[in-house]
Structures are given as C-alpha cells and as structure tokens.
Amino acid sequence: MGKKSVIPFGPQHPVLPEPIHLDLVVEDERIVEAIPNIGFIHRGLEGLAPDRDFQKYLYVVERTCGICSFGHGLGYVESIEGIMNVEVPERAKYLRVVWAEMARMTSHLMWLGFTADAFGFESLFYEAWRIREKVLDLMEMTTGGRLIYSVLKVGGVLKDITPDMQKKILDDLNEIEKETREMTRTFLDDYSVKTRLVGVGVLTKQQAHDVGACGPMARASGIVCDMRMRGYEAYADLGFEPVVSQDGDSYARCEVRINEIFASIELVRRAFERMPKEGDLAVTVKGNPDGEYFARIEQPRGEAIFYSEGHGKPALDRFRLRTPTFANLQALCETLKGAEYADVPILILTIDPCISCTER
Amino acid sequence: MSEEAADKKTAGLSGKSVIVPIQAEELVQKAVEMKKKGLRLSQACCSWVNNQYEISYSFADDETLDYTTLRILAGRTDEITSISEIYPYAAFYENEMEELFGLKIRYINLDYHNRLYRIKTKAPFLPEDQREVTSGPAAEKSPDVAEAGKKEDAN
Numbered sequence: 001m002g003k004k005s006v007i008p009f010g011p012q013h014p015v016l017p018e019p020i021h022l023d024l025v026v027e028d029e030r031i032v033e034a035i036p037n038i039g040f041i042h043r044g045l046e047g048l049a050p051d052r053d054f055q056k057y058l059y060v061v062e063r064t065c066g067i068c069s070f071g072h073g074l075g076y077v078e079s080i081e082g083i084m085n086v087e088v089p090e091r092a093k094y095l096r097v098v099w100a101e102m103a104r105m106t107s108h109l110m111w112l113g114f115t116a117d118a119f120g121f122e123s124l125f126y127e128a129w130r131i132r133e134k135v136l137d138l139m140e141m142t143t144g145g146r147l148i149y150s151v152l153k154v155g156g157v158l159k160d161i162t163p164d165m166q167k168k169i170l171d172d173l174n175e176i177e178k179e180t181r182e183m184t185r186t187f188l189d190d191y192s193v194k195t196r197l198v199g200v201g202v203l204t205k206q207q208a209h210d211v212g213a214c215g216p217m218a219r220a221s222g223i224v225c226d227m228r229m230r231g232y233e234a235y236a237d238l239g240f241e242p243v244v245s246q247d248g249d250s251y252a253r254c255e256v257r258i259n260e261i262f263a264s265i266e267l268v269r270r271a272f273e274r275m276p277k278e279g280d281l282a283v284t285v286k287g288n289p290d291g292e293y294f295a296r297i298e299q300p301r302g303e304a305i306f307y308s309e310g311h312g313k314p315a316l317d318r319f320r321l322r323t324p325t326f327a328n329l330q331a332l333c334e335t336l337k338g339a340e341y342a343d344v345p346i347l348i349l350t351i352d353p354c355i356s357c358t359e360r
Numbered sequence: 361m362s363e364e365a366a367d368k369k370t371a372g373l374s375g376k377s378v379i380v381p382i383q384a385e386e387l388v389q390k391a392v393e394m395k396k397k398g399l400r401l402s403q404a405c406c407s408w409v410n411n412q413y414e415i416s417y418s419f420a421d422d423e424t425l426d427y428t429t430l431r432i433l434a435g436r437t438d439e440i441t442s443i444s445e446i447y448p449y450a451a452f453y454e455n456e457m458e459e460l461f462g463l464k465i466r467y468i469n470l471d472y473h474n475r476l477y478r479i480k481t482k483a484p485f486l487p488e489d490q491r492e493v494t495s496g497p498a499a500e501k502s503p504d505v506a507e508a509g510k511k512e513d514a515n
Contacts, residue, residue, distance in 0.1 A: 035470070038452075039477040047460075047485055209422075212400050212449045225422040230375050294377055294418065294427060296402075305403045305418070318407035318414075327402075330449035359477075 002028035007341070011040045015345035017114060018355035022333075022348075026341055034336040036329050042359045049319035054080060054289055054310065055154060057319070064321065065357040066147040067110065070103040071299040072321065072357075073152040075306035078232065079319075080154045082293035083308060086285055092156035093234040094275035098169075099143065099151065100233070100297075101264040101271075105176075106135045107300035108257045108264075111352045112187065115254065118345050119196040127183050134176050138169050156282025166272050173265050184258050188251075197251035201335035201347040204248055213331035215302015215324045216256045217351050221248035227298035238270045250350045257352075288312050299324055301352050323357035375425030379416075384432050384440045387417070391443040394419045394428070401443075402427065404453035406461045408486055413463055415440065417450075436490055437464070444469040452476075460485040 004027045011019035021037040048060055061076040062069045074096060081088060088096075109132035116124035136146045142161050143149040151159050161169070187193060203213065208221035218225050219242060226242035228235045243259040245252040289310030296305055302324030309318040328351045335347050382390055394401075399419040407414045415432040434440060442465050444451040451470040457463045459474050462483030474482075483491045 037472075039475075042477040042479065044479075044484065209398075209400065212402075212447070214400075223422060227425075230425050292379075294429065296420075296427065303402070303420075307403075307405060307416070309407055309409070309414075311409070317409055318405075320403075320405040320407070322403035322405070326452060327449070329452065 004032060009344060015118060016348065018353050020348070020353060020355050022336075022344075024336070024341070024344065029341045031336045031339050031341065031344070034333045036333055038329070038355065038358060040359070041355065045360045046319055046321065049316045051315060053314045054308075054316050057316065058152065058154065059150060061319070061321070062148055062150060062152075064323075064360045065354055067107050067354060068103070068299050068301070068304075068323075068357055069148050070099050070152075071297060071304060072306075073149070074100055074233075075295050075297045075299075075304050075321070076308070076319070077152050077154050078295035078297060079293045079306040079308040080289055082295055083289040083291040083310060084154075084285060084287065086155050086283060088156050088233075089280040089283060090234075091160075091276045091279035092281050094271045095157050095161060095281070096152070097234045097238065097271045098161065098268050099139070099149065101267045102135055102139055103149075104300045105261050105264045106132050106139070107352075108261050109135065109180075111257060111300075111349070112183075112254070115346070115349050116187075116193075118349050119193065121186075121193065124183070124186055124193075127179075127186075131176055131179050131183065134172055138172055141165060141168065153282055155285040156280070158281070160281055170269065170272065173268060177262065177265050180258070180261055187254060187258060194251065196343075196346060197254055198249060200250040200343050201339055201350060202247070202249045203331060203335050205246075207334055208248065208331060211330040211334050212327055213302075214327045215299070215352075216243075216253055216260065217302065217328050217331050219244045220252035220256045222246045225303070227296050227303050230296065232295075232297060234271060234274075235267075237274055238267055240267065250346055253350045288314050289316060301325055301354055301357075302328065321357075321360050323354065323360065325351065325354045325358045328353075329358075375421075375427055377427040377429070379429045379431050381431045381433075384434055384438060387430065387432060388441050388443060388446070390430055391417070391446045394430075395446050397421075399428070401447040401450055401453075404450060404457065406457040406463055406485075408461060408490070411490075412436075413438070413461065415457070415463065417443065434463070436462075439464040439466055441466055442468040459483075462486055462491065 007024045009022040009024050010016050011021045019040045023035040025033040062073040064072045109128050113125045113128035140146045143151040203221045205222040208218045228240050243256050245256050290312040292309040294307050305322040307320040310316045332351045402418045402420040404417045413434040416429050418429040442454050454465045454468045455472045455476040458465050459476050
C-alpha cells in the first residue's frame with residue numbers, strides 16, 4: 001500500500017473546460033476520495049429576481065448558461081405559468097418542444113465533441129461539432145439566436161415556425177441523423193474509444209440512487225427517470241420514452257446521450273406531425289404572480305428545478321434554480337473513487353458538467 | 361399558489377406536487393422516513409419572506425414522479441439540524457443556504473464554513489437590516505475572506 005497524497009485538480013486545468021476544483025486523495029495512482037469545491041464564478045443571478053419585473057427576469061434566467069439557455073427559459077416560464085394558472089396555446093406547446101429538443105441535440109453533440117477531445121480523438125471532436133453547427137443553424141433560422149434564443153414569453157412563444165421552415169428542418173434533420181449514425185459507429189464500436197470508456201467510472205443503479213444522480217448520468221445506470229415522462233408541454237402527446245442503459249460506466253453514459261440525439265430527432269418529427277396547423281402563439285398574461293410553484297423539466301444534463309415565489313408584486317420574492325450538475329457532483333465523486341488518476345478528466349466530463357449553470 | 365390553481369395546472373401531468381409544513385425539530389425524522397420510502401432528495405432551498413425563513417426540502421419519487429416538499433418556517437437566529445447524515449448530498453444545498461441566507465445549520469457533513477461561494481457580503485440574499493447576527497456559524501467569517509474584504513474596502 002502506497003502513501004496517500006492530495007492532488008489539487010482545477011479550477012484551471014488544461015483538460016477541464018469548466019472551473020471546478022477537486023481535492024483528489026490519491027494512493028498508488030488510484031483515487032481514494034474526491035472532495036469537490038465550487039464557487040469560483042458564482043454570479044448571484046438568483047439574487048437579481050427581487051429587483052426585476054418577472055417578465056424581464058426571463059432574459060436573466062436564459063443567460064444562466066449559453067448551452068442550456070432554452071431549457072432555463074422554459075423552466076422559468078413554466079414556474080410563472082404555474083403560479084398564475086396560465087394555459088399556454090397548443091401550438092406554442094409544440095413549438096416549445098421542438099426548440100427544447102433541438103437545444104438538447106446541440107448540447108449532446110457538444111458533449112460528444114468534448115469527450116472525443118478528452119480521449120485524444122480530435123477528428124471525432126471536429127465531426128461532432130460540425131454536425132452541431134447544422135443544428136445551431138436551424139435554431140438561428142427559427143429564433144434568430146444561436147445560443148441565447150429569447151423566443152419564450154410567459155404565456156407562450158414569440159415566434160412561429162412557418163411551413164417552409166418546418167420543411168427545411170425536417171430535411172436537415174434527415175441529413176443530421178445520417179451523419180450522426182456514421183459518427184456513432186466510431187463512438188460506440190472503435191477499439192481505442194472503447195478502451196477509454198468501457199468499465200471506466202462505474203456507477204451502479206443503487207449508487208446512482210444513493211447519491212441522487214439525475215439525467216443521463218442516472219439513466220446510464222439503469223434508473224428510469226426523465227422529467228419528460230411527466231408530460232409537460234406537448235410531451236404527453238408525443239409518445240415519449242426515456243433512453244436507458246444498464247452498465248453505468250462511461251461508455252453507457254456516452255451511449256445514452258447518443259441515443260437521446262436520435263430520440264430528439266424523432267420527437268421533433270412527431271411534434272411537427274401533430275402540431276395544430278394554426279393557432280395562437282401566446283395568451284395575454286395580466287397581473288403579477290402571487291404564490292409559489294416548483295417546475296421540473298428535463299434539461300440536456302438532467303432534471304432541473306425552477307422554484308418561483310411571488311406575492312402580487314411585479315418582482316418575484318424568490319427565484320431558485322437547481323441545476324442538474326449541482327445534483328450530479330456527488331455522483332462524480334462516487335465514480336472517481338477507485339478510478340485511475342489518468343481517467344479523471346474523462347470521468348469529470350461524463351457527468352457533462354455545466355459549472356456556468358451551477359454557479360448561477 | 362392556491363391548491364385549486366396548482367391542480368388545474370398539473371392536471372394531465374404525471375406526479376403530484378405537495379408542500380407539507382413541518383416543525384424544524386421534525387426535519388431529521390421526516391428525512392429518515394423519506395429515505396426509507398426510497399425517495400431522492402431533489403433540492404433544498406431557502407427564502408426570506410415575512411421576516412422569517414421558508415426552508416424547503418423536496419423529495420422526488422422516481423417511480424410515481426410525485427414530488428413532496430417539506431416546508432419549515434424559522435426565525436433569523438433559529439438553528440436547524442442538517443440532514444446530510446441521511447442524504448450526504450444535502451451538504452451542498454445546506455452550505456448554500458447557510459452562505460447566501462445566513463441560515464444556521466448544524467452538523468453538515470461537509471461544511472465549507474461560508475466559503476462555498478467566497479462572497480464578501482455576509483448573507484447577501486437577506487435584506488440588509490437582517491444580515492448582521494450575533495452568534496452562530498453565519499457570524500463567523502473565515503479570516504482570509506474577512507481580510508480580503510478589508511483590503512478591497514481600503515482600495
């Protein structure tokens with residue numbers, strides 16, 4: 001048995017895209033314990049809620065993060081609509097699903113690129129990001145933004161997706177699906193990729209439950225938990241089924257995210273099929289929020305909780321956002337136990353950390 | 361939100377959401393009950409409303425998708441007991457409540473002692489007239505943070 005030593009890892013590190021710090025207790029190149037530390041870029045966005053009109057605060061919430069911005073906006077408007085008992089028009093619900101799923105695709109494709117980069121497969125990184133650009137182009141065409149979309153409002157949406165745009169999206173999705181399938185062969189079948197992912201950072205179903213994991217991290221360990229199963233927005237009409245894997249290792253987490261991209265493509269197709277051909281995009285919302293509501297939605301990284309509390313004033317008294325990465329940090333520490341030091345970057349990446357969201 | 365409004369909004373959605381008021385002393389016992397039922401701690405948060413803390417611990421049932429929130433009301437100097445012995449990952453949430461709201465929580469298994477977010481202002485999410493407290497963990501600012509604050513003030 002070797003001597004134990006503590007290696008500080010991050011917040012600035014060549015392989016870390018996000019500013020998180022871990023104190024790694026190492027023995028013979030193996031991690032015995034990992035103690036996480038966050039808070040390097042905390043911005044206090046929740047603290048702005050009491051100073052902003054609840055309608056305008058939506059644009060602050062969207063800016064919590066550039067990758068999950070649509071999901072943050074969606075969760076926030078859901079929480080306000082929950083308090084004010086606002087029934088969103090059917091067409092707006094489907095449009096929200098379309099954008100939410102395309103945002104999920106961009107997030108997962110970005111993660112695939114980062115992961116490929118982490119195990120030294122740069123051409124695969126470029127391929128994932130090249131495909132992601134196509135999805136971003138579709139987002140830009142329909143919303144006007146590539147990262148911050150600002151297309152939501154309390155009571156509906158601000159923009160429509162015209163039949164011409166729908167056709168373009170469906171055509172491009174066929175191409176994106178084909179290219180993603182080709183890329184998937186490398187991610188899931190390549191020998192060198194499998195060497196880096198299979199059996200690395202195993203989190204059993206019981207462990208995942210015990211540490212409160214959520215999102216793809218939990219589903220890769222066999223936990224069937226996806227907030228879209230609740231049927232919010234139009235998900236109840238789209239025959240949604242969660243993507244689950246059983247092995248709980250880094251490979252399973254990669255597999256879940258890849259299959260979720262295909263599931264998202266299918267959901268967009270179904271949404272266009274079943275969306276009312278015409279109808280209002282939003283309803284007028286009068287008054288101020290008076291009450292409290294927990295909205296739960298499925299972000300690309302997992303379950304996100306949006307809690308809003310208002311007392312009849314234009315500004316909320318409290319807004320709270322619990323991000324999936326905040327919940328998955330404990331799962332990360334669990335997967336690091338017993339792992340080799342060289343696998344730390346991959347393991348951190350497999351929770352798909354978004355510290356920007358976490359440090360809201 | 362009125363219960364009627366909540367029911368209407370969640371009609372058709374799977375999973376009920378309920379808020380259960382409890383006393384601070386009951387928290388640990390209730391958390392044990394939640395753990396025995398196999399529920400996952402989904403979030404914990406705090407707000408300052410009507411001159412008192414509203415503390416919420418939410419538990420999710422991943423099978424039924426039900427959502428149960430335990431609600432505790434506490435005064436500015438009241439102390440609550442951590443549930444991090446039962447749910448270890450509650451530690452981050454509790455550190456956050458302690459640091460942003462100055463809520464006193466004892467026995468957190470991984471206590472950052474007000475250095476989770478490294479914020480110079482003590483309890484920044486409280487109204488200014490409520491930030492100063494005379495005792496308890498929230499009053500003990502770590503020396504390095506306090507020192508950094510003094511230097512910044514001098515500049």
